[in-house]
Structure formats: C-alpha cells, structure tokens
Amino acid sequence: MNIANTDQARHVTSPAALIRERKALRARQAVDPPGSGIAAHDLSVVYRNGNVALSEASFDIPKSTICALVGINGSGKSTLFKAIMGLVPVASGKVSILGQPAGRALSRNTVAYVPQNEEVDWNFPVLVEDVVMMGRYGHMGFLRRASALDKHKVDQALERVSMSQLRHRQIGELSGGQKKRVFLARALAQEGQVILLDEPFTGVDVTTEDAIIDLLKELRDEGRVMLVSTHNLGSVPQFCDQVVLVNRKVLDAGSTETVFTQQNLEQAFGGTLRFHVLGSSELHDDDDQRQVTVISDDERPFVLYGDGDQDSDSQP
Amino acid sequence: MNWLILMLEPFTLDFMQQALIVALLVSISAAVLSCLLVLKGWSLMGDAVSHAVLPGIVLAYLLNIPVLIGAFVTGMLCAVSTGYLTSNSRLKEDTVMGVVFSGLFALGIALFTKLDTGLHLHQVLFGDMLGVSWSDIVLTAVLTVPAFVVIILKRRDLLVFAFDPQHAQVIGLNSTLLHYGLLAILSLVIVASIKAVGIILVIAVLIAPGAISYQLTNRFEHMIWWSIGIAALATVAGVTLSYHIDSAPAPTIVVLLSTLFIIVFLFAPNRGLMRRTVLTEIVD
Numbered sequence: 001m002n003i004a005n006t007d008q009a010r011h012v013t014s015p016a017a018l019i020r021e022r023k024a025l026r027a028r029q030a031v032d033p034p035g036s037g038i039a040a041h042d043l044s045v046v047y048r049n050g051n052v053a054l055s056e057a058s059f060d061i062p063k064s065t066i067c068a069l070v071g072i073n074g075s076g077k078s079t080l081f082k083a084i085m086g087l088v089p090v091a092s093g094k095v096s097i098l099g100q101p102a103g104r105a106l107s108r109n110t111v112a113y114v115p116q117n118e119e120v121d122w123n124f125p126v127l128v129e130d131v132v133m134m135g136r137y138g139h140m141g142f143l144r145r146a147s148a149l150d151k152h153k154v155d156q157a158l159e160r161v162s163m164s165q166l167r168h169r170q171i172g173e174l175s176g177g178q179k180k181r182v183f184l185a186r187a188l189a190q191e192g193q194v195i196l197l198d199e200p201f202t203g204v205d206v207t208t209e210d211a212i213i214d215l216l217k218e219l220r221d222e223g224r225v226m227l228v229s230t231h232n233l234g235s236v237p238q239f240c241d242q243v244v245l246v247n248r249k250v251l252d253a254g255s256t257e258t259v260f261t262q263q264n265l266e267q268a269f270g271g272t273l274r275f276h277v278l279g280s281s282e283l284h285d286d287d288d289q290r291q292v293t294v295i296s297d298d299e300r301p302f303v304l305y306g307d308g309d310q311d312s313d314s315q316p
Numbered sequence: 317m318n319w320l321i322l323m324l325e326p327f328t329l330d331f332m333q334q335a336l337i338v339a340l341l342v343s344i345s346a347a348v349l350s351c352l353l354v355l356k357g358w359s360l361m362g363d364a365v366s367h368a369v370l371p372g373i374v375l376a377y378l379l380n381i382p383v384l385i386g387a388f389v390t391g392m393l394c395a396v397s398t399g400y401l402t403s404n405s406r407l408k409e410d411t412v413m414g415v416v417f418s419g420l421f422a423l424g425i426a427l428f429t430k431l432d433t434g435l436h437l438h439q440v441l442f443g444d445m446l447g448v449s450w451s452d453i454v455l456t457a458v459l460t461v462p463a464f465v466v467i468i469l470k471r472r473d474l475l476v477f478a479f480d481p482q483h484a485q486v487i488g489l490n491s492t493l494l495h496y497g498l499l500a501i502l503s504l505v506i507v508a509s510i511k512a513v514g515i516i517l518v519i520a521v522l523i524a525p526g527a528i529s530y531q532l533t534n535r536f537e538h539m540i541w542w543s544i545g546i547a548a549l550a551t552v553a554g555v556t557l558s559y560h561i562d563s564a565p566a567p568t569i570v571v572l573l574s575t576l577f578i579i580v581f582l583f584a585p586n587r588g589l590m591r592r593t594v595l596t597e598i599v600d
Contacts, residue, residue: 125533126535130536134476134483192486
C-alpha cells in the first residue's frame with residue numbers, strides 16, 4: 001500500500017467508480033468462476049455452558065472476494081472466526097476452506113488471522129520484524145530457523161505495508177495504524193489464501209484505513225478471500241464485495257448491493273443503531289421527495305440517499 | 317589477589333562445590349523457564365505447583381515409590397485441575413488456583429504431621445543445599461538438563477504460543493501439546509529443585525530472572541540470555557557470600573535476585589524509574 005497516493009485514491013473511488021469496479025469484477029468472475037473460498041453449511045457452535053453462540057449458519061464466499069462480517073457485539077462474529085480457525089468445536093454442520101474441511105486446511109498455513117489491537121500484549125519483548133517472522137513459522141522446520149527465502153518474504157511483507165523503516169522497533173512503540181500494519185504484514189508473510197481480519201479499522205487513522213483498504217483490494221485481485229468484521233458501516237460498500245449479516249444466526253448473506261440494505265441493517269442491529277433521516281422539506285427547496293438516511297453504529301456512518309441509490313459518504 | 321582467595325576459598329570444600337553445582341543446575345533451567353512464565357502470565361502457576369508437590373512427597377514415602385514421581389504427579393494434578401475448574405465454572409483462574417494449591421499444600425502438611433516419613437519438613441520447605449550428595453546432583457541434572465534443552469530448542473514455538481495462541485493454532489502448532497508440555501516442564505523443574513532450594517523459595521528462581529531481564533531488553537532471544545546470566549551470577553555470588561556471612565545459600569541467592577530486581581527497576585537503561593523520571597522532567 002502506498003500511503004502517498006491514498007489521498008488521490010480517495011477522490012477516485014466515487015460511487016460510480018465503485019459500482020463500475022464491482023461490475024468488472026463480477027464479469028471477470030462470471031467468465032472464470034473463482035471457486036469456493038470460505039463456506040459454512042448449517043454451522044452451529046454451542047459453548048460448554050450451553051450458550052448457543054451461532055445456529056445453523058450457512059453462507060458461501062468465493063475466492064477473490066472481500067466479505068464484510070457485520071453484526072452487534074455478541075452476535076457471534078468472533079465465534080464464527082474461531083470456528084473457521086478451528087479454535088472452537090463445531091456442534092453440528094461444517095465449515096470448509098478452499099473446498100477442504102477447516103481442520104485440514106489449517107495445518108497448511110491457509111488461514112491467516114489479524115487480531116484486534118486490544119487482544120495483543122503490546123509490552124511483549126518482540127520487534128516488528130520478529131512478529132512478521134512468526135508468519136513464516138508454519139513454513140519452517142522443527143527448530144524454526146529462518147531460511148533466506150523466509151527473510152526475503154519478511155522484507156517483502158514489511159515493504160508492502162510501508163513498515164520497513166520501523167522494523168527494529170518494539171511493537172509497543174507504534175501508533176494504532178502501524179500496529180495494525182505489522183499484523184497485516186505477518187498475514188502477508190504467512191502467504192495465507194484466507195485472511196480473517198477482526199475490526200481492522202478500530203483505532204486506526206484515516207490514511208491507514210484507506211491504505212489497508214487498497215491493500216485488501218490488491219490481495220483480492222491476487223485471488224485471496226478476506227473476511228472482515230467491522231463496525232465501520234460506512235466503509236463496507238466502499239470495499240466489500242459481499243456481506244454476511246449475523247445475529248446468532250446468519251440473517252442474510254450475499255452481494256453487498258442486495259444484503260447491505262436499510263431493512264437488513266435494522267434487523268441486524270435492532271435498536272442499537274443511530275438513525276438520522278433528513279426528510280424532503282429540510283433537504284430540498286423543490287418538491288423532490290428523496291431523503292437522506294444516515295445509519296451509524298459508532299464509526300463512519302452509512303448514508304442512503306434517494307430510493308435505490310447506495311452511496312457511502314466519506315465525510316461523516 | 318585477596319578477593320580471588322575470598323571468591324575461591326569456599327570451594328575448597330566438597331560440600332560447597334556440590335552446593336554450587338546443584339544450585340547452578342536448578343537456577344539456570346529455572347531462568348529460561350522464567351522468561352516464558354513471566355510473559356505467559358503463569359507466575360502464580362509456578363507458586364501453585366510448587367506448593368502442590370508436598371502431598372505427593374508424603375504419599376510417595378507412604379507407598380514406597382520414588383519421591384520425585386509423587387511430587388510430579390500432584391504438581392501436574394494441581395495445574396491440570398486448575399485449568400479444568402476454570403473452564404467449567406464462572407471463577408477466574410487465580411481464584412481457582414488459590415483454592416486448589418492451598419488445599420493441596422494443607423493436605424500435605426496434615427499428612428506430614430500425622431505420618432512418620434523420616435523427612436524433615438524444614439528441608440522440604442527450604443531445601444538442604446549443603447547436604448546434597450553426588451547422586452542427588454546426578455538426579456537433578458537428569459531432570460533439569462533435558463528441560464533446559466527442550467525450552468531452548470522450542471523457544472520460538474513457545475514464544476508464539478505465549479504471544480498469540482490463535483496465530484499458533486492457525487499456523488499448525490499443537491497448542492495443547494505446548495500448553496501441557498510447558499506445565500510438565502514447570503513441574504519437572506520444581507521437583508528437581510526441592511533438594512536445592514525447597515518448595516517455598518523455588519518460586520523466586522522461577523520468576524525473578526525473567527522479571528529482571530524483561531526490563532532490560534526488547535527481544536525475547538536477548539531476554540533468555542540475560543536471564544541465564546543473571547541467574548548464574550546470583551547463584552555463584554549467593555553461594556560464595558553465604559559461606560562468608562555464614563547464612564544459608566538458597567535464601568542468600570533469593571535475596572540477591574530481589575536486590576537485583578529493585579536495582580533494575582530503578583536504573584534500567586530504557587524502562588527504569590529513574591530514566592522515566594528524567595524523561596518526564598525534560599518533557600515538562
């Protein structure tokens with residue numbers, strides 16, 4: 001991701017351009033079907049205390065896709081991540097990754113995980129490059145000694161997230177956005193084809209957010225599949241091709257245009273969203289009946305204007 | 317060369333040589349382990365396991381099996397049951413641990429006073445470093461050297477396991493094996509150190525070297541080497557000093573480690589209290 005160019009990129013990604021971009025992607029995928037990325041079939045997860053975290057979830061995310069995972073806290077987003085990583089026992093149903101059952105795919109480094117900043121102990125005595133090197137461990141031998149190839153991949157990954165300058169810093173000395181980029185670099189070094197990102201935009205500055213989005217798009221074009229849990233509703237239409245809406249079960253899943261609608265979001269979030277509807281008389285001097293609807297969780301709002309048009313305004 | 321004579325004089329005696337060897341074996345293997353315990357947040361676990369070995373020692377005497385096996389079994393029982401109770405109740409780990417280890421320790425004391433084992437409680441609790449035989453040293457080496465080698469060889473896996481268990485899982489490391497392997501090594505090192513430092517003071521050599529070196533460096537690799545160096549230095553100095561001031565060697569080592577901890581806390585180059593105070597004054 002090139003930080004210097006993101007300001008330009010921001011202006012270029014107008015709604016029309018986004019729709020064109022997505023149409024082009026769909027066209028490419030129609031000619032050459034990308035195959036299954038992450039698929040869940042009637043997946044249920046029950047914790048030991050009897051709490052049903054997720055029931056009968058089904059969705060299918062193809063390769064070359066960025067998919068948003070949207071839902072309130074406690075709706076089963078983390079559980080779904082853990083089920084995909086094989087960290088929680090599946091009560092019934094199944095998850096498959098690149099067409100393989102989740103457990104087997106994992107031992108081959110297929111899944112990379114980018115944790116939330118709050119989950120990491122930033123005082124840990126590791127440098128930026130040490131963390132990125134951890135991404136290579138699955139490719140190394142018994143003693144995890146780095147080969148020239150491993151070192152090269154780490155250099156490449158650091159370069160790609162513009163963190164080469166800071167590679168000898170202890171991880172606690174970084175800003176929120178830099179911290180996030182370290183773990184993105186680890187996922188790149190791991191060469192995971194499936195990347196799970198947990199709240200990648202929380203505590204991250206706008207420049208880094210755009211840079212992350214650009215990187216995710218590049219990775220998508222390389223054929224990888226990404227599942228991104230996010231509160232940042234406004235940016236979902238900006239970069240996500242698909243959306244899975246969860247609340248203890250999958251409410252809806254599919255392409256962003258069909259799933260990411262006002263009606264569905266109301267259902268997913270219940271009363272926890274902030275809605276602001278600006279009616280026609282406040283908005284227009286003429287008798288235009290269209291409204292502006294602003295839907296916000298806690299970050300960048302999701303803005304609907306008119307009847308069918310979907311738009312995300314980058315200035316909240 | 318007066319100081320050199322002072323340094324070497326204690327070791328003209330056989331029992332002082334033996335004390336130094338056994339103390340080095342225990343403190344160095346405990347030092348590498350301490351880095352992981354401090355980073356993983358398992359310091360209290362070391363304390364719990366060390367107390368929980370007591371009933372095992374007594375019961376092993378009663379059943380006429382090797383003491384070390386009895387101690388290892390109850391030590392592991394404490395660690396494993398703590399994990400089980402935590403995940404099957406609403407209580408936090410430290411609470412469960414407190415209940416389990418104090419219960420086992422009390423059971424050990426009760427059994428000790430009731431049964432005639434021929435052991436001295438004082439020696440089990442505080443060690444008997446000056447009374448070790450060569451066969452004790454061999455036994456200690458058989459337990460601590462493999463523990464040391466395993467941790468050094470698998471240090472990178474153990475680091476990932478401590479730093480980010482979810483990442484460890486997704487890159488195909490066996491988290492369960494690492495978890496119980498580390499607990500087993502912890503129990504082994506504790507069992508090996510009963511004779512040298514006793515079950516009360518072992519916690520000091522299991523935490524202090526890691527806690528000191530954590531404040532000195534930003535890299536795990538360096539932390540391990542610092543930790544080993546600090547433990548070895550404190551051991552040699554402690555054993556020598558104890559001879560001259562006529563104190564017991566194990567507590568002398570622990571007092572030296574604690575003093576070092578305070579010095580590092582105050583004067584460490586980047587994180588020390590003094591350094592931070594100076595920095596804040598500059599900013600103000």
